[in-house]
Amino acid sequence: MTYLTSFGNFGRDAYAWVAKEKGFFAEAGFEVDIKPGGGTGDNITKVEAGAAMFTPLDLTGVLLARGNGGAKDVVAVAGIQQNTMxxxxxxxxxxxxxxxxxxxxxxxxxxxxxxxxxxxxxxxxxxxxxxxxxxxxxxxxxxxxxxxxxxxxxxxxxxxxxxxxxxxxxxxxxxxxxxxxVMSDLYGNVLVTSAKIAKENPDMVKRFTAALIKGLVYSIDNPKESGEILQKNVPASAAGPAAAELELMATFVRPSGATIGAIDADRVAGSIKTLQDAGAIPAGLTPDQLIDSSLTPAA
The missing domain is CATH 3.40.190.10 (Periplasmic binding protein-like II)
Known part of the structure; x- marks a missing residue:
């Protein structure tokens, strides 16, 4: 299985390497090839083309893409950061x-x-x-x-x-x-897969999501070790700054009262309205066009 990081190999993406290093992926039955992502647009293209099966993408970027006619074959299946970074x-x-x-x-x-x-x-x-x-x-x-x-x-x-x-x-x-x-209600990254995978293999999606989120939780609870795991697998990524990134990211992943991994459709609807009011996307986009609520962790 190929997984793309959100954008390069920084501390904020260390949780995928942690899930691999700690055996969380293997326990769920996956052998995962982690590759550096190139940003929202590039990652969407690769997931839609089948070059990668999962990637974390900023939800607002996906909304912008879908609202303007793209990203038609991807769905969000879990939240990574509950607020935009x-x-x-x-x-x-x-x-x-x-x-x-x-x-x-x-x-x-x-x-x-x-x-x-x-x-x-x-x-x-x-x-x-x-x-x-x-x-x-x-x-x-x-x-x-x-x-x-x-x-x-x-x-x-x-x-x-x-x-x-x-x-x-x-x-x-x-x-x-x-x-x-100025945009306080926007989500950060969400885990995305192709609509085809979500439809044809929902159990596999749930197992992968659970393993990745296990790595996410471990990373923010153990930032120093997780930074070292990242540097071990990606020598160009320094452990110290990576750990500091994870410490800062903790409040975005686990804000007070939020369930890790959950995506609230009402909040997404509010994000869509913000973008529409700003003229960034036309009317007509709804949360269910992008989020598979049957696969996302329960709020």
Whole structure:
């Protein structure tokens, strides 16, 4: 089975490596090949083409894709983060402390990243003129380098990327502009598979989901060990920053009162309304078009 991480190999995706290393996948009957993902759009394409069976994708990115005619053959089967982690990260000295400061600046991100594709909606709600912001392309592995070298004033990242950014940009503090400041009800990543797999093999989907979530829980409960597991399997990923990412991610995975892995259809409907009100997607999209409630963990 091939599994794609959400975006490269950072601490936020360590839970898949943990599920493999600790034997959770094997116990559920799976041999999993974990490959680095390239962002929402690229991962959707690969899942729909059958090149991967599962991947975590930012739910808002999937909503944007489906609302605009794409992502027709993928379904969400579990929640990974109960709140969006999308953000712009800059460095002190780049004259970016508020969203309005992004005007006139150059930002870098993958063209398929949810952070980049959601930016027009974020900009509108945050009072930013998106036409005054320049985007350049960058791949997951080199985004932080572009920021540290000064080739970009900010990059698309998840808020938990702060420790990793600061470990690369030695001596400089990261400045984080979370999208959740203006879009508080959006989900973060959700586990996605193809509609075909969900329909034809629901038991397999449930077993895989349970094993992955077991790895997710273990990761946020044991961030230091999980960072070391990631570095063992992906030597380019430093254990310390990875562990720090997982510590930050814990509140997104397990906020007060939330069931790990659950997806609430009413909240998704609210997210759809936010995007529609901002003009990001047309009317007509409903939660049941994207979420298989028979497979998601019970709230």
């Amino acid at each position: 999308a953000a712009i990260i800059s460095l002190e000295g780049n004259q970016i402390t508020t969203p309005k400061d992004l005007e006139g600046k150059t930002l870098a991100d993958s063209p398929s990243s949810v952070v980049r594709n959601l930016f027009p909606t974020y900009a509108k709600l945050a009072g930013v003129d998106a036409t005054k912001v320049t985007w350049v392309n960058g791949q997951p592995a080199n985004l932080i380098g572009l920021l540290a070298s000064g080739k970009a004033a900010g990059i698309g990242q998840f808020v938990v990327g702060k420790p990793t950014v600061e470990s690369v940009a030695k001596g400089k503090k990261a400045v984080v502009l979370p999208y959740s400041d």
